[in-house]
Amino acid sequence: MTLLDFARGPALKVAISVFCLAVTWRIVAFVLLRIRGDLNRPRASVPASLARGLLTIGTRSWPHPEFIARTGAGEALGYSYHLGLFALVLLFTPHILFLGSLVGITWPGLPSGVITIISVITLTLLLAVLFRRVTNPVMRMLSNFDDYFSWFVTLLVIVTGLATTAHFGAPYQRLLGLHILSFDLLLIWFPFGKLMHAFYIFPSRAINGALLARKGAPS
Amino acid sequence: MSDSAPLPVANLSPAQSMAPADRVAGAMSGFAKELGALSAFRLESCIHCGICADACHYYIATEDPQYTPIWKVEPFKAAYKREASAFAPLYRLFGFKHQVTADQLEQWQHLLFDSCNMCGRCSLICPIGIDVAALIEQGRHAMFDAGLAPRELYEKAAHQRATGQPEASAEPYREQLLAIGSRFQVEIPLDKDEAEIMLCLPRTDIEHYPSAVAALARVMQHLRVSCTFRSDGLVAENYGYYAGGKDWQRQISRRLIDQAIACKAKILLVPECGHAYAALRWEAAELYGAPLPFKVLQVTEFLAAQLQAGRLKLGKAATGATTFQDPCESARKGGVNEAPRQLMKAMGVDLHEMENHGGFSFCCGGGGGVIDIERAAPLRYRTLESKLREVDETQASTFLTSCSDCRRTFDDAQAHFKWDKTPQSLLELVAANLVSTTGPA
Numbered sequence: 125m126t127l128l129d130f131a132r133g134p135a136l137k138v139a140i141s142v143f144c145l146a147v148t149w150r151i152v153a154f155v156l157l158r159i160r161g162d163l164n165r166p167r168a169s170v171p172a173s174l175a176r177g178l179l180t181i182g183t184r185s186w187p188h189p190e191f192i193a194r195t196g197a198g199e200a201l202g203y204s205y206h207l208g209l210f211a212l213v214l215l216f217t218p219h220i221l222f223l224g225s226l227v228g229i230t231w232p233g234l235p236s237g238v239i240t241i242i243s244v245i246t247l248t249l250l251l252a253v254l255f256r257r258v259t260n261p262v263m264r265m266l267s268n269f270d271d272y273f274s275w276f277v278t279l280l281v282i283v284t285g286l287a288t289t290a291h292f293g294a295p296y297q298r299l300l301g302l303h304i305l306s307f308d309l310l311l312i313w314f315p316f317g318k319l320m321h322a323f324y325i326f327p328s329r330a331i332n333g334a335l336l337a338r339k340g341a342p343s
Numbered sequence: 344m345s346d347s348a349p350l351p352v353a354n355l356s357p358a359q360s361m362a363p364a365d366r367v368a369g370a371m372s373g374f375a376k377e378l379g380a381l382s383a384f385r386l387e388s389c390i391h392c393g394i395c396a397d398a399c400h401y402y403i404a405t406e407d408p409q410y411t412p413i414w415k416v417e418p419f420k421a422a423y424k425r426e427a428s429a430f431a432p433l434y435r436l437f438g439f440k441h442q443v444t445a446d447q448l449e450q451w452q453h454l455l456f457d458s459c460n461m462c463g464r465c466s467l468i469c470p471i472g473i474d475v476a477a478l479i480e481q482g483r484h485a486m487f488d489a490g491l492a493p494r495e496l497y498e499k500a501a502h503q504r505a506t507g508q509p510e511a512s513a514e515p516y517r518e519q520l521l522a523i524g525s526r527f528q529v530e531i532p533l534d535k536d537e538a539e540i541m542l543c544l545p546r547t548d549i550e551h552y553p554s555a556v557a558a559l560a561r562v563m564q565h566l567r568v569s570c571t572f573r574s575d576g577l578v579a580e581n582y583g584y585y586a587g588g589k590d591w592q593r594q595i596s597r598r599l600i601d602q603a604i605a606c607k608a609k610i611l612l613v614p615e616c617g618h619a620y621a622a623l624r625w626e627a628a629e630l631y632g633a634p635l636p637f638k639v640l641q642v643t644e645f646l647a648a649q650l651q652a653g654r655l656k657l658g659k660a661a662t663g664a665t666t667f668q669d670p671c672e673s674a675r676k677g678g679v680n681e682a683p684r685q686l687m688k689a690m691g692v693d694l695h696e697m698e699n700h701g702g703f704s705f706c707c708g709g710g711g712g713v714i715d716i717e718r719a720a721p722l723r724y725r726t727l728e729s730k731l732r733e734v735d736e737t738q739a740s741t742f743l744t745s746c747s748d749c750r751r752t753f754d755d756a757q758a759h760f761k762w763d764k765t766p767q768s769l770l771e772l773v774a775a776n777l778v779s780t781t782g783p784a
Binding site for chain 2: 146149150152153154155157158159160162163164165167180184185187188190191194195198199202260261262263264265266267268269270271316318320321324325327328329330331332333335336339340341342343
């Protein structure tokens with residue numbers, strides 16, 4: 125069995141299984157804890173609170189005007205590399221074909237030259253994010269293994285992807301195998317660390333927005 | 344934490360003496376008691392972006408990273424991940440999170456109490472949408488159970504729980520209230536068997552601002568509404584809420600709830616006191632264990648409703664350029680934003696808003712019981728500097744608020760900084776500008 129066969133065969137199956145089971149368990153674990161109602165008389169109706177919660181998913185995507193001066197640049201940096209990641213995952217033709225084999229539909233992709241440019245930009249942004257994390261005293265204090273390892277596995281997928289498309293340093297098959305293996309690693313790590321925020325972010329914003337709306341408070 | 348100033352040792356009363364192991368056990372069980380799906384979700388969702396620091400006046404004033412709001416619950420976040428999260432066994436196996444120690448908890452007293460007003464501004468900035476302030480409140484509960492509430496808050500909460508007053512006074516508050524009625528020549532409705540509205544008071548007003556007490560009585564008299572104070576439920580503040588003693592908070596709230604039920608009140612009117620409003624409006628029913636059989640209204644929202652219904656008319660107030668301090672607990676966390684502005688508009692007040700106002704206003708620095716913590720004063724003054732600058736930048740000559748603790752904090756700032764502004768009560772301004780209505784109340 126070649127490295128590529130292993131990476132996209134048993135390793136990928138194990139990675140997807142771990143991902144699905146662990147993500148499910150991490151979410152089910154919340155539900156097993158108590159979910160409390162609130163006996164205090166609400167100021168807003170349930171539909172109005174829910175609507176505000178849904179709205180908060182969008183509005184919290186960018187800081188309130190009162191905060192922009194202090195946080196706008198940092199948030200822009202964060203969102204920028206996320207956009208790069210989305211473009212790489214969703215708009216590179218080989219990825220589309222892989223995802224298409226899972227979901228049954230495909231869509232047009234971007235030319236590989238454009239993808240390469242996006243990869244380089246995203247890589248640069250990821251390095252900037254790391255630089256910020258280690259130089260900003262607040263972020264440095266808050267950071268732990270999870271932050272650095274999650275950053276590392278994300279970076280690894282992009283680096284191996286770039287090397288694969290550029291046929292850099294090794295035969296294509298081996299590079300592709302390494303790229304898929306790095307993706308397998310990301311899938312396995314995903315449920316155990318902060319990458320889970322991909323599942324949490326929208327419900328979290330919605331819940332906070334709805335609870336604040338219940339009080340008539342700004343969100 | 345090398346970028347941070349060293350944390351001071353815990354400030355405790357002798358009654359809070361406890362073995363280190365018991366402190367840790369108390370904190371963990373205190374935190375676990377409240378650990379529901381929502382708080383677990385909040386703890387899990389943090390991506391360590393540190394953006395919450397940029398909403399916090401303690402961080403902004405000092406640039407000391409330890410004042411980052413989410414860091415203030417770090418021991419509890421670690422304990423949750425180690426003991427109760429989905430992969431807790433893995434955290435323990437690989438030693439990703441160490442067990443919380445009594446020393447760490449003692450140090451955290453400064454972060455959870457001295458340097459946090461529980462103002463909730465951090466909950467509005469988090470890009471993930473985590474209600475950081477709610478976690479900090481839970482952290483305070485755990486600290487209380489570990490015997491680590493600051494001495495001043497602990498002692499006041501204990502006194503209030505036992506007597507109804509946070510501190511002994513030369514004259515009981517009931518007598519002081521009646522004396523205020525005589526001095527300001529206003530009727531004090533007291534201990535009526537039945538009333539539509541039950542009134543209560545910030546003890547800060549009784550002790551420092553009797554004119555605000557008289558203003559409340561005068562406005563209610565003017566409106567000719569059926570209302571009463573109750574001797575056994577006079578004090579609006581809840582030091583159990585500040586100290587983090589949830590059971591004590593419940594007992595202190597219960598005193599007011601029982602009195603409101605006894606006089607068959609339909610409304611419990613909370614005076615100009617931000618945290619009293621939060622404790623009664625948004626937490627009391629939960630602690631009581633059932634929906635309250637009456638409404639809880641903050642005095643400005645009650646008066647704004649009277650205004651809208653045509654039962655209250657106000658004359659023009661000659662205040663000149665005026666600015667307004669929104670109390671965090673009633674405005675940002677409680678939703679009372681429009682009512683004070685409606686009252687000011689009705690009086691023709693020339694309102695010059697601060698750069699950060701309404702739900703985004705910076706805290707006065709005294710909230711969350713911080714004004715009562717002696718050793719917190721130097722840090723509090725540091726955070727106040729930018730707030731006073733914001734007030735000055737409005738070029739207002741009149742400075743209003745609707746919270747007695749804000750008022751007391753700014754009064755203190757006036758003395759400390761030789762500041763030229765005197766905070767005034769919005770309620771007192773309303774009382775001074777009442778216009779007779781011809782219709783029935």
